[in-house]
Amino acid sequence: MPRVSYNGMVADVRDEDLEAGIASLRQCSRQERKQILKSVEKEPDKALRLTADGKAELSAQQRQDIANDIGLWFAGEVLAGRAEQYKAAVQ
Numbered sequence: 001m002p003r004v005s006y007n008g009m010v011a012d013v014r015d016e017d018l019e020a021g022i023a024s025l026r027q028c029s030r031q032e033r034k035q036i037l038k039s040v041e042k043e044p045d046k047a048l049r050l051t052a053d054g055k056a057e058l059s060a061q062q063r064q065d066i067a068n069d070i071g072l073w074f075a076g077e078v079l080a081g082r083a084e085q086y087k088a089a090v091q
Helices: 015-026 030-040 042-048 052-056 060-080
Strands: 003-006 009-012
Touching: 003 060, 009 042, 009 060, 015 030, 015 060, 030 042, 030 060, 042 060
Parallel strands: none
Antiparallel strands: 003 009
């Protein structure tokens, strides 16, 4: 289970979710893949702009949704060969 950093936000991505994301993205055309990846970056980007209080108010489901989006984004990075730079150090 890789620990992934998305602009400083860290998420643990389950191996089976990563594999499913990669398989799903491989079935898409390059243009479709770009659209999907652009779409999944929206929620993590919004979460990054929240204040500390705003982040504390996120529900468990919202945090899980953001982690899932980061996982799919990371699957795209794996396909593009850029995954290693986004793996966070396990602390």
